[in-house]
Amino acid sequence: MNAPEVRLHPNAARWVAERGGTLTLRSSPRNGCCGGTAHLTVAEPGRPEDPADWEVRTVDGVTVYLDPALAGQAGPFTVRAEGLLGWRRLFVELSASGEA
Structure with missing residues (x-):
């Protein structure tokens, strides 16, 4: 599989490590109200x-499973954790090639 590079922001790597150390990156279809789909x-x-059929990598001590649907996608993807106090969520952003 030719999947994109994956980067974990330190706070995301720490958050995932506290929850078992395993992360899934997958494609999620979103449908618009007037038709069309974005993944x-x-x-x-x-x-x-x-x-x-998923590619498995280790990134910063976290086991990352990559959806086969991500093969050939532009990258790298940077995973971050965001939230307030104990409430956090993960989000993925597409980084410019030279950005950390």
């Missing part, structure tokens, strides 16, 4: 239900 990349703690 967004989402990050979720844990592993996919059936990871048989």
